[in-house]
Amino acid sequence: MMRLTAVLFFWCSILSFISCSLKQPVPGNVYRGVLADRIKGFDPSQCSDLYSHICQKQVYEPLYEYKYLARPYDIQPCLAESLPRISADGLEYTIHLRKGIFFSDDLCFPSGKGREVVARDFIYSIKRLADVRTRTTGWWLFEDKIAGLNEFRFSTRQLKTSDTADYLSDVAGLAATSDSTLVIILTKPCPYFKYILTMSYAAVIPHEAVEYYADEFLNHPVGTGPYILKEWRRGLRLVFEKNPKYVHGLYPVEGGADDSAAGLLNDAGKPLPFIDRLEYYTFTETQPMILNFLRGNLERSGIPKDNYNNLINPDKTLREEYTDQGIQFIRAEDLDLTYTTFNFKDTLLGSRRKLRQAISLAVDVDKIIDLFYNGRAIRAQGPIPPGLFGYDATFRNPYQGRDVERAKRSLAEAGFPGGRGLPEFEYLTQANTTSRQMAEKFTADMAEIGIRIKIIGVTWPEFLERLKTSKFQIAGLAWMADYPDPENFLQLLYGPNEAPGENAANYKNAEYDSLYRKITVLTDGADRLACIKRMQAIVAEDCPWIFDTHRVSESLCYSWLKNYKPHIVSPEQVKYFRIDTDQRKRMLGQ
Incomplete structure (x- = not known):
């Protein structure tokens, strides 16, 4: 039976691919987007990857969000009525909620009608994330920050899976002083706390949905966002439709001179969203993705490495035959890092620094940039990317840059001359062509x-689960900024953030951890910069990672997609997009 199911699925997939690769009838007011892999689900407590973030933000909303057009990045109220009122000592945040915001209609509510959002919903959502039984990857955002929350988390360790925890009552640092007023009290000043309140982990959820759907909650999102999930064919397609209860979004009225010239302010002040339906298609391989885009079946696409020279001129402009088709070439600096992590829970890799240094010295990062990024990246010398406070363009990592002879000497100093005495190491990656290459x-x-290396290729959800449970030895990873502060990258190596948190390396260094705690309370300045420089020097020497690249984002989109501006910190803000459906019909000859 298992084999028959697999064979049927295979042929259904082939037929689906053939169908989707052909030019499709032009849809109505529909946005057709791309996911590079399947998502885990719709539980905000598990929103650790880009693809889940893209899908969840269509349904869920936090207190604050990023201004769509503003550069440098800045925030604005989303479910909050205004920016937080912060006490003089930086500890107390008073947040007033917008009134008249309702959860979408769902069976979890009496009579199926969504109710109004109240302040206690945010207490519920934050306390649920703090419960150890959710096994969230996002606890690092709130750990040691909100008064009484660590103690609540500790108390949940005593509970069985079937026990009920009280998520609705106040803790010392979380109080609903009225239905529309939330007060958050921090344990210490946190200059970047406002950014934390923009993240999907901090999105509001109704307790009714969690209680009604129980273990199936991750498959039944109920939020306040611009769209509602209507269809989810796992690994193939997700469909969202406009939420009729969403009434609080407006297109920005302010932007830069370049934004105005690009037509990005033509819809200023208009109610959101503009698009009626979103269809996201999963493409684990890049060739079907670019083929569908060039046939007009998608609005946007990345540029696969194997197609790059056929699409882009040597001077980094789009070839004329594609500009004639109304295709636009979009380029933006990424706040990101690609790296290879060692698992410090592995007895050998975690204990032999010379071994890790040898491996790092043997990696040809320049060749990686050439082969896999078409030159669209620079070498990473440390964890902080260009564009963030603390990035030092003059710093040179002593173990970044291929030097085979030095790598061999370091390997011998580790006690393994020529690799003798070493076991075969497993390298964890995703099961797609580029990752395999x-x-x-x-x-x-x-x-x-x-x-010797043995490659282990798995699906994206399994990849994340293996990181979360430390079931790997070496793995290739990437991190895109959640918010524009260096702490967001430095926390990836903070000891207490070990798995299932974002420190997948399970790296611990007492001096690094002490410095990290200092930078979380310091504002940008000389003292914070000195701490960051020392932290960078520590991890460069310890080699918990191989620092690979900082990438540049390049993509393609059709000119019928209006209001598109790359937003590295909060990508795929579809509620601002608009489709010129008449232009699309003309351009596709239908």
Whole structure:
């Protein structure tokens, strides 16, 4: 029976691919987007990856959000009525909620009618995330920050899975002084706390949905956002439709001179969203994605490495035959980092610094940039990308940059000359062509110094689960900024953030951790910069990661997609997009 199911699924997938690769009838007011892999679900407590974030933000909303057009990045009220009133000591945040915001209609509510959002819903959502039984990857955002929340988290350790925790009552640092007023009291000043309140982890959820759907809650999102999930064919397609109860979004009225010239203010002040229906298609391989885009079946697309030279001129402009089709070339600096992590829970990799240094020295990052990014990246010397406070363009990591002879000496100093005495290491990656090719390049680099690698390719959800449970030895990762502060990258190596948190390396260094705690309360300045420089030096020497690249984002979109501006920190803000349906019909000849 299992084999029959697999065979049927295979042929259904082939037929689906053939169908989707052909030019499709032009839809109405529909946005057709891309996901590079399947998502885990719609539980905000598990929103640790880009693809889940893209889908969840269509349904859920936090207190604050990023201004769509503003650069540098800044925030504005979303479910809050105004920016928080912060006490002089930086500890107390008073937040007034917008009135008249309702959860979408759902069976979890009496008579199926969504109720109004109140302040206690945010207490519920934050306390649920703090419960150890949710196994959230987002606890690091609130750990040691809100008075009484750590103590509440500790109390949930005593509970069985079936026990009920009280998420609705106040803790010392979370209080609903009225239905429309939330007070948050911090344990210490946190200059970037406002950014935390923009994240999907901080989105509001109704307790009725969690109680009604129980273990199936991750499949039944109920939020306040511009769209409602209507269809989810796992691994293939997700469909969202406009939420009729969403009435609180307006297109921005302010932007830069470039925004006005680009037509990005033509819809200023108009109610959101403009698009009636979103269809997201999963493409785990890049060739079907670009083929569908070029046939007009998608609004936007990344540029696969194997197609790059056929699409882009040497001077980094789009080839004329594609501009004639109304395709636009979009380029933006990323706040991101690609890196290869070692699992410090592995007895050998975690204890032998010289071994990690040898592996790092053997990696040919320049070749990676050439082969897999078409030159669209620079070497990463440390954890902080260009564009953030603390980035030092002059810093040179002593173990970044290919040096095979030095790698061999370091390997011998570790006690393994020529790799003798070492076991075969497992390299965890995703089960797609590009990821496999990158893993094979890593394997070839390691072979030159005598280290054997076994590639383990898995689906994206399984990849995340293995990181969360530390079931790997070496893995290739990437991190895009959640918010524009260096702490967002430095927390990836903070000891208490170990798995299931974002410190997948399970790296611990007492001095680094002490410095990290200092930078969380310091504002940008000389003292914070000195701490960051020392932290960078520590991890450069310890090599918990191989620092690979900082990438540049390049993509394609059709000119019928209006109001599109890349937003690296909060990507795919579809509620601002508009489709010129008449232009799309003309351009596609239908």
